[in-house]
Amino acid sequence: xxxxxxxxxxxxxxxxxxxxxxxxxxxxxxxxxxxxxxxxxxxxxxxxxxxxxxxxxxxxxxxxxxxxxxxxxxxxxxxxxxxxxxxxxxxxxxxxxxxxxxxxxxxxxxxxxxxxxxxxxxxxxxxxxxxxxxxxxxxxxxxxxxxxxxxxxxxxxxxxxxxxxxxxxxxxxxxxxxxxxxxxxxxxxxxxxxxxxxxxxxxxxxxxxxxxxxxxxxxxxxxxxxxxxxxxxxxxxxxxxxxxxxxxxxxxxxxxxxxxxxxxxxxxxxxxxxxxxxxxxxxxxxxxxxxxxxxxxxxxxxxxxxxxxxxxxxxxxxxxxxxxxxxxxxxxxxxxxxxxxxxxxxxxxxxxxxxxxxxxxxxxxxxxxxxxxxxxxxxxxxxxxxxxxxxxxxxxxxxxxxxxxxxxxxxxxxxxxxxxxxxxxxxxxxxxxxxxxxxxxxxxxxxxxxxxxxxxxxxxxxxxxxxxxxxxxxxxxxxxxxxxxxxxxxxxxxxxxxxxxxxxxxxxxxxxxxxxxxxxxx
Numbered sequence: 001x002x003x004x005x006x007x008x009x010x011x012x013x014x015x016x017x018x019x020x021x022x023x024x025x026x027x028x029x030x031x032x033x034x035x036x037x038x039x040x041x042x043x044x045x046x047x048x049x050x051x052x053x054x055x056x057x058x059x060x061x062x063x064x065x066x067x068x069x070x071x072x073x074x075x076x077x078x079x080x081x082x083x084x085x086x087x088x089x090x091x092x093x094x095x096x097x098x099x100x101x102x103x104x105x106x107x108x109x110x111x112x113x114x115x116x117x118x119x120x121x122x123x124x125x126x127x128x129x130x131x132x133x134x135x136x137x138x139x140x141x142x143x144x145x146x147x148x149x150x151x152x153x154x155x156x157x158x159x160x161x162x163x164x165x166x167x168x169x170x171x172x173x174x175x176x177x178x179x180x181x182x183x184x185x186x187x188x189x190x191x192x193x194x195x196x197x198x199x200x201x202x203x204x205x206x207x208x209x210x211x212x213x214x215x216x217x218x219x220x221x222x223x224x225x226x227x228x229x230x231x232x233x234x235x236x237x238x239x240x241x242x243x244x245x246x247x248x249x250x251x252x253x254x255x256x257x258x259x260x261x262x263x264x265x266x267x268x269x270x271x272x273x274x275x276x277x278x279x280x281x282x283x284x285x286x287x288x289x290x291x292x293x294x295x296x297x298x299x300x301x302x303x304x305x306x307x308x309x310x311x312x313x314x315x316x317x318x319x320x321x322x323x324x325x326x327x328x329x330x331x332x333x334x335x336x337x338x339x340x341x342x343x344x345x346x347x348x349x350x351x352x353x354x355x356x357x358x359x360x361x362x363x364x365x366x367x368x369x370x371x372x373x374x375x376x377x378x379x380x381x382x383x384x385x386x387x388x389x390x391x392x393x394x395x396x397x398x399x400x401x402x403x404x405x406x407x408x409x410x411x412x413x414x415x416x417x418x419x420x421x422x423x424x425x426x427x428x429x430x431x432x433x434x435x436x437x438x439x440x441x442x443x444x445x446x447x448x449x450x451x452x453x454x455x456x457x458x459x460x461x462x463x464x465x466x467x468x469x470x471x472x473x474x475x476x477x478x479x480x481x482x483x484x485x486x487x488x489x490x491x492x493x494x495x496x497x498x499x500x501x502x503x504x505x506x507x508x509x510x511x512x513x514x515x516x517x518x519x520x521x522x
Contacts (some may be wrong), residue, residue, distance in 0.1 A: 038095045040156055043173040044073045052077065052089050060085040063160070071106040071140045071171040079116075079160035080167040087160055092122075093175065094153040100179040102146045103156055104465070108135045108169040111444035113162040118143055118170070121157050124150030132168055133458035134444025139397030140171070144465045146179045180464050184415060184473030185519040186223030186257065187216055187505070191481040193245065194236045198486040203510045212480040215512055216505070217252045220520030224249040225257040225417070225475050227315065228297055230275035231264050234491040239297050246306040255309040257355075257417075257475065258301070260294060260341060262314060262321055265491055269318040269359050272326065283325045283333050287340045290322075294344035298352070307349050312417065313341035316359040316387060318370065328370070335377030342380045353382040357417050361388025362398030364405055371410055383472065384410060385417035388459060390442040391435055400462045407470035416463055416474040420503040421455035422447040423515070428483035428508050431497025449507065453515035460518060479505035479516070 041051035045066045054064035063081040070076040079087055105118045111134025121127040130145040147154065158170050192212055202212040213224065226245050229237045246256050261267035264275045274281070278289050294313070301308050320327040320334045328334055342354045356374060360366045371384065384406050388399050403414045422435045425447045435441065445451040456476065463471040481487070482504050488496030501508075505516045 038093060040091050040093065040173055040175050044070060044171060045075045045077045046070075046073050048075070049077070049089070052091055054087055054089050056085065056087045058086055060087050063087040064089045069169075073171075075171075077158065077170040078167060079158075079162065079170075081162070081164065083164050085160070085162055089158040089170070091156045092153070093156065096149050096152045096154060098124075098150050098152060099177060100146055100148050101154065102144055102176055102178050102180050104142060104144050104172075104174040104176070105158070105170055106140045106142050106172045107132050108138065108140055110134065110167045111136065113160055113166050113168070115159065115161040116168045117159050118145060119157040119159060120145060120147035121155050123147045123154035130461055131454075131457065133396055133454075133461065135395070135397065136443035137395045137397070139395055140169075141397050141400055141462065142465045143461055144180045146181075180469070182460060182464050182471065182473035184223045184255075184257075184475065185221055185460075186225055186473065186475035187221050187479045188225040188227070188259075188418065188475055188477045189213060189216075189245065189480055190225070190227040190237055190259075191478055191487065193241050194234070195481060195484055195487045198484045200480075200482055200484045200487070201510045202480065202482075202506055203512065205512045205514070207511060212506070213248055213254075214252060216479060216516060216519070217254055219512060219516040220518075221254070221476075221516070222519070223255045223257055223309075223473070223475065225259055227259040227261055229261055229264050229491070230293060231277060232491040233264070234494070236491065239300060242297065243300055243304060243306070246301055246308075247304065250306045256301075256306065257310040257312065258298065258308045259312040259315055259357075259417075260297075262290060262293070262341075266489075267314070267321060268316045272314075272317070272319065272321045272323045274322050278322070283336070286322055286325055287336055290337050291340040291344045294341045295348060298345055298348040302348055308345075308352050310353040310355055310383065311341075311345045312355045312357045312385060313338050313345070313381075315357055317356070318358050318360060318366070328373070331373045331377055335374065335379050338374070338379045338381075346380075354380065355383035355385040355415065355417065356381045357385040357387070359387040359418075360393070360402070361386045361416065361419075362394030362402060364398070364402040367402055367406055368409065371406065375410065382412065383415055384412050385415045387418040388416050389419060390421070390445070390455065390459075391440050395442075396458060396462050399459070400465065403463065403466050403471065407466050407468065413470045413472045414463070414466060415472040416459060418477040419456065419459050419474055420477045420479075420500070421445060421452045421515075422502045423449045423452040423504075423507060423513055424502050426502065426508070428501050429485075429497045431488070431499055433502050434499045435503065447502070449513050449515070452503075452513065453518065456515045457518050476505060476515075477503075482506050482510070483508075
């Protein structure tokens with residue numbers, strides 16, 4: 001789970017749904033060593049297990065040991081045994097000044113354990129945990145978790161409850177003052193009005209019928225992302241629907257991220273088609289079109305008292321927008337179009353954050369190339385937004401490398417503006433799903449409710465670990481787009497289906513799935 005913002009289990013909610021959390025807490029530690037100090041010792045395990053005793057109620061202390069192959073240096077701590085085991089490796093700190101502290105650790109794991117996590121416990125407040133993700137590619141991932149220390153002491157705890165042969169590695173431990181957290185815990189609800197119009201039903205996990213946005217808000221979602229098309233054939237995702245959805249969101253106390261596609265239908269890396277009304281316009285007129293359209297929608301939101309909190313100027317603009325004039329083949333013109341949109345957003349409200357959005361979650365070289373050009377051409381922006389789908393964009397350690405580098409290189413906060421994962425491989429509407437077969441899945445994350453929940457949890461963990469507090473959060477893509485007749489992907493074809501219903505946060509029984517609970521952690 002993910003840090004102080006998200007590290008504490010809400011009582012009883014997740015225990016029944018996530019296999020990694022079914023284990024009860026390990027037994028209380030034995031008496032603490034007299035050598036306890038205010039800072040952890042041997043944080044890179046270069047002195048073996050010195051300062052890091054192991055504890056196992058089952059006498060399996062030997063499952064905790066050091067060996068060659070550290071994240072840095074030559075040595076790491078490992079948990080492994082040829083038979084099933086439970087072990088905790090810990091270090092007790094005392095003499096601390098009361099306040100909030102963050103534990104950071106570099107980890108790897110083969111996955112499959114009943115539980116594997118880093119934690120801060122016995123700190124005078126509720127224990128905080130962050131679960132280890134499976135890292136089948138062998139890459140190290142940095143995790144964080146934070147806790148409020150009262151009483152001057154705290155225990156750093158590295159835990160495994162594993163089956164025979166399952167392993168975890170730990171290295172480069174740090175314990176520092178300060179907190180971690182996520183500001184954005186969002187969902188893209190753009191298709192919700194169309195789904196509702198075609199009879200979609202939504203229920204809580206216990207089966208009580210309700211409004212999808214309210215159910216997600218109750219689960220902890222605090223941001224609603226809404227896409228804007230210029231003149232869509234089905235009349236949805238237009239200005240009027242965005243205004244209505246923003247009212248609903250703000251009435252629930254939620255913030256809004258407005259996503260301009262600058263098209264009449266989907267804009268993404270493979271297509272950035274001009275809206276029909278702009279089809280014959282050249283570059284100069286397109287700059288005016290972008291400014292006026294952006295200003296009109298955002299101005300109307302402000303006028304009704306629902307000023308946008310964040311805005312995307314373009315959607316997944318890997319190769320530009322408003323082709324051909326705004327292609328990355330002509331960066332000066334793309335920069336001009338992006339700048340027009342950003343300037344319009346700031347003219348409506350200087351407090352609205354401007355995000356630029358790519359579908360390059362695990363592609364650091366591609367992200368650098370694009371944003372280096374944006375900076376060189378003077379495009380103003382506040383947030384770097386990236387789509388990340390593990391089945392398309394690489395392993396979590398690639399996402400972490402990219403987020404960390406982008407935040408440092410450009411001095412901006414980073415946001416995973418889209419992510420999703422399957423809760424089943426079954427199809428509910430006859431249109432083959434984007435993720436339909438087992439070979440498409442990410443290793444370590446089955447297409448089950450628990451697998452979906454773990455995937456979202458781990459993406460959030462990686463965002464939260466971005467140094468300097470620059471990891472804003474994550475937005476789940478279309479959690480309420482379930483399979484109902486008439487609410488298909490093509491605005492010009494009422495018979496089109498939905499290739500994403502098996503990645504929604506509502507199951508085929510209409511009930512809210514366990515993954516939604518990861519939004520609820522403080």
